[in-house]
Amino acid sequence: MNFARIAFATAALALSSVVANAADISGAGATFPYPIYAKWADAYKKETGIGLNYQSIGSGGGIKQIKAKTVTFGASDAPLTGKDLDESGLAQFPMVMGAIVPVVNLEGVKPGDLTLDGPTIAKIYLGQIKSWDDAAIAKLNPNAKLPKQAIVPVRRSDGSGTTYNFAYYLADVSPEWKSKVGVSTALQWPVGIGAKGNEGVANNVANTKGSIGYVEYAYAKQNKLTYTKMMNKAGKSVAPSMAAFQAAAANADWKSQPGYGVILANQPGDQSWPMTAATWILLYKKPQDTASTASALKFFAWSYAKGDKMAEELDYVPMPANVVNDIEKMWSAEIKDASGKPLYSPTN
CATH class of the missing domain: 3.40.190.10 (Periplasmic binding protein-like II)
Known part of the structure; x- marks a missing residue:
């Protein structure tokens, strides 16, 4: 992919915000995972008809937009602290790793x-x-x-x-x-x-x-x-x-930090790349728009289940299966509608 194609892809996703229908998913944030999010979004839309309007504006912008509730999810390569997550009412989980x-x-x-x-x-x-x-x-x-x-x-x-x-x-x-x-x-x-x-x-x-x-x-x-x-x-x-x-x-111990906020820099090992990093998703635990959040969770579940090969083709590292299983259990336990009903379960 060259610069022209990246620019075209960015423009295409931006354009989708104008023509997005009610079923489309809105997100904003990190540019680090943009290539794989764009690839997943294209494949997901072909399979389901549901699009992703993702603004690749940087982690800081993504955090601001999710806290302002102008998007369904935020994306950040800098994890929020447990205190910030609790105060904001946000759930956080890693989506993919890169370098x-x-x-x-x-x-x-x-x-x-x-x-x-x-x-x-x-x-x-x-x-x-x-x-x-x-x-x-x-x-x-x-x-x-x-x-x-x-x-x-x-x-x-x-x-x-x-x-x-x-x-x-x-x-x-x-x-x-x-x-x-x-x-x-x-x-x-x-x-x-x-x-x-x-x-x-x-x-x-x-x-x-x-x-x-x-x-x-x-x-x-x-x-x-x-x-x-x-x-x-x-x-x-x-x-x-x-x-x-x-x-x-x-050797990352994902449960050691709130919201799985583990930094992978300078890990030991003869073969380890020293600037490896994860990227995280931010969603409200009790969202105002439950339908959009449920739709986003289905997209993330699909990406975990079917997106590994696409991620590896772009040299991203998929999340381990045991971590994905733990994250999906967290979704069911913590992300709910006003009545307390989970917005996601492994069967929906």
Whole structure:
């Protein structure tokens, strides 16, 4: 998929908001899972006739819209805390997992040619490493011919769960990043060009010589961007791959956090990709529009049941079957109409 097709898909989903009928499902938020949500939505509409109007506006926008009750569901790559979920009356659950990858635009450099590590990326985005031939990059790439070229960092300008996970990882490996910049969906960036959405970062990197950015892997792969390898927690240089993402997710204890809000950054293991991440759905436990919420739950159940192959084709990692089973039990127990009747059961 190229930029034109992503733009067309975005426009097509936006257009559906104009012509949406009462049965269509409305959602807004994270750009990280947009490619797979669009793919699932297309297949689901062909099978059921029910469409999805999903606005790929960033996690911050999705959280705002669900709290304002202007959409049936919100989508965020930054999980809400248990306190926030309780105060808002929201249920939260992970839909799929993916990975964030560094992407660069350097002449003669192909995908996987370069290796970077977290501390070096942190120094680039702190404005301390300014040229591609810097000693820190050269040490990681002793056989590479690095150009004496200015580094142009590209980062998100909108409230972003991708940024949250990126910053969470950098804070875990760089005390200086943790103290000076910290972790949030929106940061006070020391340097860089701002771009909206994974789409915007991908587009800027593709068109800016000497640039570096961070995007969800599906955007890097579909748009043939030059991703780098990374040094993981075990000190191994790993390439982004389904196996590396699965390795990072393998030992996640999803029940350890309210709303399954487990961050997968910097997991142990020789094969683990260090910037693996999940993405979550937010729904009201007692929604005003029960029919729309019930329709959304059916779509999510269908996606869990029939969407794994489509997810893997875009290099997302499906949720494990035991976690899906637990999530669907949570739906039945917690998401109800005014009379207390569950809006979803495994048989509906």
